[in-house]
Amino acid sequence: MGDAVAAARGAFPAWAGMGTDRRNDILYAICDTLTAHADELAEMEVRTTGLPISGVRPLARRAAHNFRAFAEVASTLSGESYSQAENYMTYVTREPKGVGALIAPWNAPLALGSMRIATCIAFGNTCVLKPSEYTPLSMFRMVELMHEAGLPDGVVNLVNGRGHVSGEAMVSHPDIDMIGFTGGSETGRRIMATAGANLKPAILELGGKSAAIVCADADLDQALDGALLGIYSNNGQQCLAGSRILVQRSIADRFIADFVARAKAIRIGDPMAASTQIGPLAFAAHRDRVLSFVDVATQDGAELLTGGGRPDGFDKGFYIDPIAVLAPSNAARICQEEVFGPFATFVIFDEVEDAIRIANDSAFGLVAYVWTGSVTTAMRCSKGIRAGTIWINTPMMRELRAPFGGFRESGIGRDGARSSADFFTEMKTTSIPIEPLKLNRLGV
Template structure:
């Protein structure tokens, strides 16, 4: 049968590559093809970048209030189409529809929030020197190459787009080749809401083909990437060759510290959500769970009981708590860590099998292991799946030391009723975000990003403004100040 075709979207219209390679996009729940993706080649990428460059002139000069009217309209359009968008993303990614209700709303809110941020930007003025007035303004930086991942396409693509265009820039977005459909539909809806052609263009394809051509294009002024650390290093190196500034939200291996004085039930709920939400496929998941020895037996036993009771099934079933993993290669990689755990001397507590009654699809029972120590690969590698690794600690000093003993530093969690312990975790754990007694709360006004191998730069109100705008200083003479007169003597 003929499959739908996911093409690029350039200058507000579908764009066909001259020699576009075709890739099948597979439904992770059925293993059947959902559509074909036509890969954007270098000429298609060039068309997209040039479209964004043409649009930059008008979009960047548009008044902030006028741009914001469009961003607010995009918010309203995405909210109105939330249900079909969520279902489309569920079928592409395997994410449970119950999870996507919040993620689609988050995608819409990104546009509203950064419109509000753009409205609050102000300049600076300096009049200390009586002969001059100096003022500082912000200007849009230009055309951005934006690359988003497959694990939460709408939420993460919209964050990249909103933080870019709210300040007057234009962009070319490359979503993952595994999950193109929901992002493509989102950008279509943005145009229906009044976004001018060329402000946001989409090129579909693999990183080594489409992504490489995009990052290396001479007309790209900056690069924003969300994804794995190894890919981030490659992209940042490529951008650096042309001195293009980059913002990178990369991997994580985050620790969740559960103290003996924590609210037991809330800590249990929070750590389960921290690792198994979104099928475990999230960079900010609490994949290392550090439990105080005094409560470890009880906590781990109850965690395992609840894990075994999770509802695994079709992502479009509203009762499903965990769906299939996004694609076969990733499913197989996550499962391979059961062998790694065994070689590390870890105890497998549960999971790893195929759920009963689900003969097709990249499903797995969620996994929990008790690691031998923090040096184990299951505690150091970013597995990026429903794979929880437990470690036991005796003192808070030891827990903080374990939390910091990682190449990553994206987020960390602490569950405690002791204010002093909470503040110590906040002060001493080297991660970009610390969540105390809560899982995964995102304050869009605050900076978000990582230490160490978890990335460079931050998303957030002032952080995004700093990245996506250039500061310009203008000095005006207030009187005829004395000037040197080079060559004046030659007239005499």
């Protein structure tokens, strides 16, 4: 760890001092190189995550685009000037903060790891990156390709290892200037405690238990498609999952029946096959944890609607049938705890205000989905729901220019154009007198 941090510290002055246009040429080259190798990277990611190749290919292309997007953000940063104080001109500049400790998750290593790197190095910082011990291969190849594209040695340094060993060593290292973490809320708490003890800033994108609200006036065919994508895409292993599906009572029976029928028809199989819609979960302990919530749900009085076991024909691999349950109320543990798998939980509501209240009755606040034909309802939900991102009549999408992050236990800080610039740079104020000053002469 010491060598990696030392390499990042050693490379910092030259990378930070490089002109933005020259640095951006390297970032653009990284984008082009990763794009050319997107299929290779996607296949490596599938082999460690079990995610269907059809979903990983777009994520690999997004990983490449992150470098271009934040190069463009860096090229548009401007300073400030103030002349209100008599006889003074004051101007404000941004400078790179230093060396970042970046920790990437196992559920979407390329997309989320590249976001951490791009937002850090685009503004002139260097970093040490740790991928998950479960999914290191695609990250290793991505960093290798970045150097092939012309990234100077020491700007991005990859270390492997378990979180409580390598990760702890990273975030507690005295030569680390800031910490970027994407992962679970419990790990986030430990990282934040260490960062606080060392007075180091941290940006944390953590877990979620997001509500997907389906109103009676919605386009129900689109809402059904969106709800299924919201919980079952990426094998359900995503912090953005719409895992609590809140359905208005007048349409609940029909909507839930249609959802369950579609869930039973999802194509489970080899994640390398283009037709596969759900592959195996990432590792055995995680599969067992997801399945344990079936018992948790039924003990709380929830009704198991589908799934909960190993699909027929799969004797190997960490496969499970997509799960859906109907909860007696939002107080059930299955509505409050993040499962992080293909596990949908239905809650029925009567009025829109009830849905907003239920959506907010959570320790988390990452995103929310709202399906409605009413602009008024959409605006009421947008204003009332305590979450960092509200998606209206759409499954998950990402506007990289806009802030992204969560309320409460879903994280601290935001990614995005201005938000990332604020975190990864320091602002410096310089004041200069316009004319020579007449100073008091102490001691004369």
